[in-house]
Amino acid sequence: MNYTFDFKAVIDSWDYLLQGAWLTVQLSIGAMVLGLIVAILCALGKTSGPKPVRWVINAYIEVVRNTPFLVQIFLIFFGLPTMGIRLSPDLAALIAMVINVGAYATEIIRAGIESIQKGQIEAGLALGLRPLQVFRYIVIKPALRTVYPALTSQFILLMLSSSVVSAISADELTSVANNIQSQTFRSFEIYIVVTGIYLALAMMFSALFAGIYKLAFAYDTDRR
Amino acid sequence: MIRAFGYNEFLFLVSAMQWTLALSAIAFVGGATVGLVIALARTSDIKAVRLAATGYIQLFQGTPLLMQLFLVFFGATVLGLDLNPWAAAALGLTLNASAFLGEIWRGCIQAVPRGQWEAASALGLRYPGLMRYVILPQAVKVAVPPTVGFLVQLIKSTSLAAIIGFTELTRAGQIVNNATFQPFLVFGIVAVLYFLMCWPLSLLSARLERRYALATR
Numbered sequence: 001m002n003y004t005f006d007f008k009a010v011i012d013s014w015d016y017l018l019q020g021a022w023l024t025v026q027l028s029i030g031a032m033v034l035g036l037i038v039a040i041l042c043a044l045g046k047t048s049g050p051k052p053v054r055w056v057i058n059a060y061i062e063v064v065r066n067t068p069f070l071v072q073i074f075l076i077f078f079g080l081p082t083m084g085i086r087l088s089p090d091l092a093a094l095i096a097m098v099i100n101v102g103a104y105a106t107e108i109i110r111a112g113i114e115s116i117q118k119g120q121i122e123a124g125l126a127l128g129l130r131p132l133q134v135f136r137y138i139v140i141k142p143a144l145r146t147v148y149p150a151l152t153s154q155f156i157l158l159m160l161s162s163s164v165v166s167a168i169s170a171d172e173l174t175s176v177a178n179n180i181q182s183q184t185f186r187s188f189e190i191y192i193v194v195t196g197i198y199l200a201l202a203m204m205f206s207a208l209f210a211g212i213y214k215l216a217f218a219y220d221t222d223r224r
Numbered sequence: 225m226i227r228a229f230g231y232n233e234f235l236f237l238v239s240a241m242q243w244t245l246a247l248s249a250i251a252f253v254g255g256a257t258v259g260l261v262i263a264l265a266r267t268s269d270i271k272a273v274r275l276a277a278t279g280y281i282q283l284f285q286g287t288p289l290l291m292q293l294f295l296v297f298f299g300a301t302v303l304g305l306d307l308n309p310w311a312a313a314a315l316g317l318t319l320n321a322s323a324f325l326g327e328i329w330r331g332c333i334q335a336v337p338r339g340q341w342e343a344a345s346a347l348g349l350r351y352p353g354l355m356r357y358v359i360l361p362q363a364v365k366v367a368v369p370p371t372v373g374f375l376v377q378l379i380k381s382t383s384l385a386a387i388i389g390f391t392e393l394t395r396a397g398q399i400v401n402n403a404t405f406q407p408f409l410v411f412g413i414v415a416v417l418y419f420l421m422c423w424p425l426s427l428l429s430a431r432l433e434r435r436y437a438l439a440t441r
Contacts, residue, residue, distance in 0.1 A: 003302045066422035067415045068383035070394055078407030163288035167387055187298040195291040202286040
């Protein structure tokens with residue numbers, strides 16, 4: 001092995017890398033929040049909507065889950081402009097991520113909603129709560145507690161898969177790495193550092209989520 | 225020069241599916257072989273071995289697959305090897321799949337009741353025989369549905385090989401799109417072809433899971 005490592009190129013563009021990492025975090029959080037809204041609506045439609053609605057939602061979920069994320073990005077970024085909708089790479093990336101995570105999260109949330117026993121809902125209605133109140137106090141909070149672990153690991157998966165949006169040159173971490181790579185040719189050094197940044201982000205968020213779980217959901221629900 | 229999307233372009237996409245399938249098959253066989261070792265290490269009695277396997281899994285599950293492919297691709301150059309995109313993709317996906325399968329199968333091995341381990345060792349079986357004749361045959365039953373489910377993820381992951389320049393289905397789509405400039409049609413067909421490969425596996429996995437859930441109830 002007669003390769004000399006040279007991390008100068010990486011160190012010189014440190015702030016550029018941090019900007020990329022910041023956009024990765026922003027994209028992931030933005031996509032997760034919007035994706036959750038999509039998922040809650042779809043999960044409601046799937047559990048209590050009329051048949052055609054259920055059918056459409058099922059089709060959406062199956063299509064997203066059985067095609068690669070990269071192809072979904074290409075369809076949105078290259079396909080939509082031919083129909084007159086022009087998107088910046090960052091916006092196309094965000095939309096693709098929302099659509100993708102929305103489908104996965106729908107199934108998670110649906111499982112959470114179905115974990116609420118019918119008797120609880122009936123009890124709520126019998127106490128005179130309006131359906132929206134029942135949903136808010138009796139369905140969503142315990143359901144959130146059930147789905148929280150799955151959703152947080154979905155978030156980390158989303159953040160890691162966001163590196164794929166570099167294929168359309170959104171300005172996130174992997175794209176930044178690609179840019180530095182094409183200017184300096186220190187490929188291995190750059191990608192190993194960027195991989196380390198992703199790993200650090202993933203571990204940071206895991207720790208953060210574990211902390212939030214302790215604070216928000218550590219109440220006892222096992223009294224039956 | 226812009227070509228129209230015709231029968232030849234469609235055939236080109238369909239024939240590119242064989243590379244997606246070949247890459248998936250290699251990554252699955254390689255990933256299963258290494259993954260079994262990882263799963264055994266992860267359930268080992270020796271703490272250092274267990275820790276090493278945990279680290280391996282966390283490393284691959286905590287970093288993007290795309291970065292892993294880049295590192296294999298460019299890392300080979302560092303070591304003075306000249307890996308072509310095909311070999312780099314196969315190696316990268318194998319390593320990635322081994323971590324995921326290792327973690328899935330760990331759960332399956334641990335799902336075998338403790339009494340089975342104790343009974344087997346009480347009968348005088350040592351570790352190899354205990355695993356080979358008692359634990360693994362029972363773990364395999366639990367492992368089939370999630371492993372089939374993982375195959376879907378693996379087939380989808382092979383699309384990332386397009387980014388390091390291996391011509392499988394997604395890359396073929398890019399090539400055809402560059403020539404015809406009909407992205408919606410081209411990537412739509414690419415998506416349909418992936419769907420045709422993945423959906424049957426998804427359905428099979430869900431069905432096996434239901435059957436297993438019924439059998440253990």
